[in-house]
Structures are given as C-alpha cells and as structure tokens.
Amino acid sequence: MNCKKCGASLESSWKICPNCGSPTGVQKSAQHKKKAIYKNGWFWVAILLLTIVLGHRHSVQKRNKG
Numbered sequence: 001m002n003c004k005k006c007g008a009s010l011e012s013s014w015k016i017c018p019n020c021g022s023p024t025g026v027q028k029s030a031q032h033k034k035k036a037i038y039k040n041g042w043f044w045v046a047i048l049l050l051t052i053v054l055g056h057r058h059s060v061q062k063r064n065k066g
C-alpha cells in the first residue's frame with residue numbers, strides 16, 4: 001500500500017507514514033483481540049479442581065476393591 005498523502009510505499013503494519021508523518025489509516029487490531037482462555041486464572045483453578053476430584057475418585061475405587 002502507498003501513503004495517501006505523499007505516495008510513499010508503506011508496510012501494512014505501519015500506522016504513520018515515515019516520509020510525511022500522516023496516519024496511514026491502519027487501525028489498532030490488538031485492542032479488539034479476545035482474551036485467551038488460558039490466560040484467565042479461573043481456567044487453571046477449574047483444571048486443578050477437576051484433577052483433584054478425578055484423582056480422589058480413582059483412589060476411592062481402588063480402596064473399595066482391595
């Protein structure tokens with residue numbers, strides 16, 4: 001793509017033209033990104049609880065058999 005003002009060739013990630021300093025119209029996409037679920041602390045708490053519950057069940061079944 002090229003600058004609308006001066007016509008200099010621009011990278012798609014550039015927000016401002018290095019030649020004339022005018023904004024290229026590239027919008028900030030980082031702010032619109034959704035939060036990854038593994039970054040949420042509660043996701044790991046749920047995984048931990050699930051592991052404990054499943055492990056407990058397994059040990060109880062073993063005890064009943066033996």
Ligand SMILES: [Zn+2]
Binds near residue numbers: 008
């Ligand atoms: Zn320019």
